[in-house]
Amino acid sequence: MTATQADVPDVPYFDLADPSFDVTSELVHAARDESWYVHTPYGLAVLRYNEVGALLKDRRLRQGSAAWPAHNGIHSGLFTDWWNDVLMNLEGEDHHRIRRLLNPAFSPKVINAMVPQFQALAEELVDAFVDEGRCEFVSQFAEPYSARILCILLGLPESEWQQISTWAVDLGLSLGVTFAQDLDKIHAALEGLYGYCNELIADRRDNPRDDLTTRLVQASRDEDRLTETELAVSLVFLIFAGMDTTRNQLGLALQTFLRHPDQWAKLAERPDLGRAAVEEVMRVNPTITWITREALEPFTFQGLEIEQGQTIQLFSHSAGTDPSAMADTTFDIEGDRASHMGFGGGVHHCLGHFVARTDMSVALPLLARRLRDPRADGPGEWLPMSGNTGPVRFPITFTPGA
Amino acid sequence: MRVIVDRALCDDHGQCEIAAPNVFRIGVDGKLEYDERPDPSERDAIEEAADACPLQAILVQE
Numbered sequence: 001m002t003a004t005q006a007d008v009p010d011v012p013y014f015d016l017a018d019p020s021f022d023v024t025s026e027l028v029h030a031a032r033d034e035s036w037y038v039h040t041p042y043g044l045a046v047l048r049y050n051e052v053g054a055l056l057k058d059r060r061l062r063q064g065s066a067a068w069p070a071h072n073g074i075h076s077g078l079f080t081d082w083w084n085d086v087l088m089n090l091e092g093e094d095h096h097r098i099r100r101l102l103n104p105a106f107s108p109k110v111i112n113a114m115v116p117q118f119q120a121l122a123e124e125l126v127d128a129f130v131d132e133g134r135c136e137f138v139s140q141f142a143e144p145y146s147a148r149i150l151c152i153l154l155g156l157p158e159s160e161w162q163q164i165s166t167w168a169v170d171l172g173l174s175l176g177v178t179f180a181q182d183l184d185k186i187h188a189a190l191e192g193l194y195g196y197c198n199e200l201i202a203d204r205r206d207n208p209r210d211d212l213t214t215r216l217v218q219a220s221r222d223e224d225r226l227t228e229t230e231l232a233v234s235l236v237f238l239i240f241a242g243m244d245t246t247r248n249q250l251g252l253a254l255q256t257f258l259r260h261p262d263q264w265a266k267l268a269e270r271p272d273l274g275r276a277a278v279e280e281v282m283r284v285n286p287t288i289t290w291i292t293r294e295a296l297e298p299f300t301f302q303g304l305e306i307e308q309g310q311t312i313q314l315f316s317h318s319a320g321t322d323p324s325a326m327a328d329t330t331f332d333i334e335g336d337r338a339s340h341m342g343f344g345g346g347v348h349h350c351l352g353h354f355v356a357r358t359d360m361s362v363a364l365p366l367l368a369r370r371l372r373d374p375r376a377d378g379p380g381e382w383l384p385m386s387g388n389t390g391p392v393r394f395p396i397t398f399t400p401g402a
Numbered sequence: 403m404r405v406i407v408d409r410a411l412c413d414d415h416g417q418c419e420i421a422a423p424n425v426f427r428i429g430v431d432g433k434l435e436y437d438e439r440p441d442p443s444e445r446d447a448i449e450e451a452a453d454a455c456p457l458q459a460i461l462v463q464e
Contacts, residue, residue: 057414057432096420100450103421107453339413339457349415349456 016040016290016313019177022385023289024317032318036302043311045290047318049325049338051302056291056314056345060299062091063348064292064311072179078187079174085230086237088348095347101226102234102351105215111354117152118362121145126370130400134377137394138251141367146246149359150239155211156200167193168243171236175388190236197235201228212238242352246359248287248383248390249342253277253364255391256285258376260331264368267333268401271365277333278360282342283320284331287390290315291344316341371398404463405438405448411459421454422447 012031015021017040022028031038032047039045046052055061066089069080083089087098104110125144129135147161147168156164170189173182204214216234219226226234257264267277290313295306306312320340321329328335343350350356377395405425414434418426425444426436440448445462452460 053413054432057416057428059428096423099420103450103454107450108458109453343456345413345415347416347420349417353456 011035012038014038014040014045016042016045016386019384019386023315024285024385028315028318029321032322037304040313042292042313044306045313045315047315047322049319049322052314052316052319052341053345055293055301055312056341058293058301058346060295060297061293061312062296063088064294065089067294068175069179074180074183077183078190079183082190082233082236083174085233087234087351088237088241097224098226098230098234099347099351100221101219101224101230102216105212105219106351106354108354110212110215111358114152115358115362118149118359119366121148121152122363122366126367130370133400134395134397135371137254137396138247138391139393141363142247142250142391142394145250145359145363146243149246149355150242153212153242153355154200154235154238155204155209155213163192164196164239165243167196168239171240172244193236193239194232197232197239198228200235201231238352242355244388244390245287246356248388249282249356250360250363251391251394252285252287252389253281253360254367254374254394254396256281256331257368258374258396261373263331263333264374265372267365268368268372271369273333274361274365275357277364278357279340280331280333280335280337281360281364283337283340284317284329286316286320286340286342288342288344288388289317289386291341314341370401371396372401374398403440403442403445403448405436405440406461406463407434407436408457408459408461411457413457413459415456417454417456418451418460421451426451 012035028047036048036051037044037046046055066084069075069083074080087095087102090098122145125141129140135141143165144161147165148158151158151161151164167189170185171193173179174186200213201217204217208214208218213235216226216231267273293312293314295308295310295312298308299306323329326338343353374396375398377397380391380395381393382391383389412434414428414432416428419428422444425440425448426434429435448462452462
């Protein structure tokens, strides 16, 4: 029998369906001291570092998002067909086969070679507003940076970033609470992206180039290749998964550094700390605040009986700041901290993490050098501090730096 | 060829097992087990595993 609230009165209940619920709040920290898990309307939520780490990699659990369309009453159509086939929602050998074919295109060697292009892009974007001493960070930096990085990666003309970004934003509505109402818009975006990606695939087959799209078209392993459908599904998925996440994580990074101005000043002087800064930001302020898993079989974990089909939310910020797992939880880009859960983990560990790590580790020291003493210019506009979070608008002022 | 995994870095995600299942595997305890002296025919798969490791904890020596 699954534990319910009534069975275990000491285990707290979080109303995760309430958009004002803050997963980084004192309430969550206090509950973490009392119990490794809590109940929510979306299943169990796990709060502590060791338990989150173990369950993230536990093979008795599958990735939990496959059932998302069905939970929203959507059982067929273009979106469902795509969703069922994307890497994230495949399991077992079906997943491993696609992952093996996609992996080499994301190797550190390939991504590191793009660093000069990432630097030039970041400088160009900052040049456009730096003399004004103020900017709206999302629309003037985070969004064009993450969208144009994706264009660089896939080998698309950078001038097309706004169209790609618009489709990605519309497709991203599928993750929101208004999924069912937005279905027409989501399907239109998916059709647009499929059309675009199919043309791209056909072009790279005839005219191979030094880009990720070509590498995927040519990808092979043990005589196996991606089919035309798998290629299109994967490219659409990369655009979907790579854009919002980086944009949001850059905004959250800036939010964290605004609370720690000494660390921002240090990063300006020490660009070699860029990589550590990315890790530290993702430990305390990750854009993906819960990672969902679903039990494939019944099992007992830490004395708790988990039923088959049980949904489990793994809380990344709570785990990353758990005082029972690390001696010091304060934000310190020179600190020696346990690895974070911001890229998920186990067989579903984020495929694009080298891209995200590399482009953010280029951007953050560069921003620290050129945007000195940044301050919030009004409250901005923020997604709920739950689910996939980040700024919608984040106006700041700063002292221009060289 | 010798395979060395830095155990201090390894987080047991198991991406190496996906890339090179004949060399790396996650045991029932959730911990990585691997063949330190694998067959040379596994070379390409092992290099893909080293690249795919999120922690970059795999070293291949001649």
